[in-house]
Amino acid sequence: MLKVTALFTEYPNDRGQIVKAAQDVTFEVPEGKLFALLGPSGCGKTTTLRSIAGLEKPRSGEIAVDDRVVYSSAKNIFIAPNKRTFGMVFQSYAIWPHMDVFQNAAFPLEVGTKKFSKKEIREKVMRVLTAVDLEHLADREATKLSGGQQQRLALARALVMEPALLLLDEPLSNLDAKLRERMRFELKRLQRELKITTVYVTHDQSEALALSHQIAVMSDGRIMQIGSPRDIYERPRNKFVADFVGTTNFLEAQITSVEAESGRYVVESPIGKLAASSADVLRIGDKVVLSLRPEDVELAEQAYEGPNAFLGIVDAKVFLGEHVEFQVKVGDRILLAKAHPSLRTVPGEKIYIHINANKCVAIPDTSAQ
Amino acid sequence: MPISAEPLEAMPATAKLSWQERFDVKWLVVGVCVVFVVFLAAVPLFFLLWQSFFTPQTSAKAAEFTLQNYVTAYGSSETLKLFFNSVQFAIGTSVFAFTLGTFLAWLNERTNTPFKALFFALSIIPLIIPGILFTVAWILLGSPKIGIVNLLLQSWFGTDYVFFNVYSMWGMIWVDGLHYSPMAFLLMTAAFRSMDPSLEESAMMSGASMFQIVTRITLKLVMPAIFATVLILFVRSIESFEVPALLGLPVGIQVFTSSIYQAIHQYPSQIGLASSYAVTLLLITTIGVYYQSKLSNQGSKYSTMTGKGFRPRAIDLGPWRWVAAGFCICYFLLIVAAPFLVLLWSSFQKFYSVPSMAALQNLTLDPYRFILSYPTLTKSVVNSLLLSIGSATIIMLVTSVICWIVVKTKTPGRWLLDNIASLPMVFPGLVLGLSIMIFYLNFDIGIYGTIWIMFIAYITRFLPYGLRYNTTTMLQIHKELEESAAMSGASWFTMFRRIILPLMKPGLVAGWIYIVIVSIRELSTSILLYSPGTEVVSIVIWELWENGQYVELSALGVMFILALFFLVLLAQAMGKKFGVKEE
Known part of the structure; x- marks a missing residue:
């Protein structure tokens, strides 16, 4: 029209x-x-x-x-x-x-x-x-x-x-x-x-x-x-777009393998090996940026099974009523995560992280070119 | 987001549109207004410069290039004296007016002086007592022979000593300075008010004494305003005509304005010589106005309006406040009561005589009868009303379009238009009259000697006032108010008529009333342009003075002042709604 x-x-x-x-x-x-x-x-x-x-x-x-x-x-x-x-x-x-x-x-x-x-x-x-x-x-x-x-x-x-x-x-x-x-x-x-x-x-x-x-x-x-x-x-x-719309965690990463059928990729990131998805067609060796929404960074006090699971330490937390924001240290990186207020892990303690591969979005890193 | 792309700019023609659709009334209105303003403001200046380098054109001989005017004007030692007199007069007047006005402004704004209601009168006095009546009144008060002040003092002390001679440089400075002091008062009041009181209070909290606060904070902050005020007073007094003409000329003290008048009024009249004086005067006022406007712009950097509704704590003067009140009452007597009362007294006399019990027996209404049956009175009142109402209306409408161009569009060269429309500000009234006279003598389109030439002069002279009033209002109209009219489908003309003009109404009305009031008292421009049949009220007063008809003049003056007083009261009443103010 x-x-x-x-x-x-x-x-x-x-x-x-x-x-x-x-x-x-x-x-x-x-x-x-x-x-x-x-x-x-x-x-x-x-x-x-x-x-x-x-x-x-x-x-x-x-x-x-x-x-x-x-x-x-x-x-x-x-x-x-x-x-x-x-x-x-x-x-x-x-x-x-x-x-x-x-x-x-x-x-x-x-x-x-x-x-x-x-x-x-x-x-x-x-x-x-x-x-x-x-x-x-x-x-x-x-x-x-x-x-x-x-x-x-x-x-x-x-x-x-x-x-x-x-x-x-x-x-x-x-x-x-x-x-x-x-x-x-x-x-x-x-x-x-x-x-x-x-x-x-x-x-x-x-x-x-x-x-x-x-x-x-x-x-x-x-x-x-x-x-x-x-x-x-x-x-x-x-x-x-990832940064302006909503809040997100960015991680620089590199493609290490490609699963052509599912559009899935495996990448090497500062916090370790991750399964990610992307709307773009990427090749092995491409530099990407991973965007992880805080609400997609799942936290638990018990270890997760399978891939995309990590161990971190609670660095700081903010109670906001309807949810709690955690800053979790993984390796030398800090990830922002949103969790239900029932999770009461205090700063300094261990916490387990899981990220759904569908929610881990790989974006071609244009800044490197 | 800052948007400054050309709004509603010229639309390229499309083949599908007929010429009527392509043609927008906007361009007609805008074009007419621009041409009108440029013609009014720029053309006379050009002819003034031209005339100063040429001999007068006569039927026998065409104008020839000459430097003789400047040689005559600057060749003699008289000119040095003229220059010295003008500057002495202007500096004296501006310093006196400034000191008086600032002291009163400080008393009013920052102290607990009683009777502050008197200060209200100050804001309207300059509007209701025209310069010529103020000067005449002070002649009746301060002349060495008939002046009441001298006679009173002489009878008290039993001497013949002349205590106060108004026919002198100091007399001129005294009268003109008094006349301009309310202006200084208003400008400095504004300066004191626009200052953030917390700046002074934080100095106080830092431990500064009252004296330190005044010298190191208050005065420093109002410094730009001080310079701007002194400069504008200087410009106003160097171009003032009534005082030098009435007080200076009889005793041979000449300044630029009175010399211009004399050069025109001698036989044969020396237009070229007058022009070369006028060019010099114009140069001085231009420099003054230029620096004044520069300082005013700078001033806004210093004075930070916070918009907080509190005033600084008034300084307690203790018993001195009664001295201050006495000072204010004396001032009020000098500037309002004495001049008006002396005119009132004189207007009830058959022949002018000093107030006494004997003279009290001879009170008569003869002067009023004379004036009311004076042959040119009706005509002059009609002329004054037509000219002031007509010019105020035209000015406010034309400048509203000019302001729209300057404020609302991104048209290239709009700053030039703004400057051209403000150009008449630097013209002393007499110089403007002279320029217009020269122009219509050279371009005879049949308006020389008619009321139309005065109409053009009035419009030119007061154009900048209209511009200023309209700019203030135009700046307050949000751009989106007119854009939404365009989005509603309104044409430019509809938008201007139904949105812009109604929104500008407060400013338009205030400016209109102000221009009516100032133009109804206009003398210095009219005096070079009137002819029999086109006299205005102030010219009739001038003629009565020349004829020595003092009591009749007083009667007319009293009625004139009362009429202006009611006009200003009306304006003040409407001002609650529209905000009329002395500029």
């Missing part, structure tokens, strides 16, 4: 240096799906979103919604943002303080190219306000709304013109933690109900994982990996 092809954006910063904001950004969002652009600040995700909106003009590339090309450097097309009919929710919500709730939501219907009668506007606005649960506040001054209500109003305003595409720029980042969690479910419910194609920009990995059908992880203007939330979390394709 939305198709972004080979998007490049550069702009000079305050000191005249060229910032490469988006580099060869290419992705596709199917009809009705929620697509998240995830990355640290300065990675180019907002620039990409604003290029789709038309608020920024890329240097080259193409952006199309269905068959309608809204930007193309090759065909010299640039549709102004106000002609694109995309709904957008801004990070600051951008609620106009001089209008009341109804006027804010009615604005897109009043100024758009399509003309509506007073009655139609009234109906549409009330319908969308009902959808976001603000209909009882229609006459309230917009500045008298709470943060969550402002966020919902911004959403209503973006939805009222029944946009082809909904763009969300960190919509939850200005809310406090409790409210953010609630709004996350609200947003997901609304998107799934209306089946509106959505692009969502965030730096919060848990938000991206919770909401999206698909995630693109970005760094330094480039897309590092596109995949479903589970893909991204369980099978990171590079070190950046």
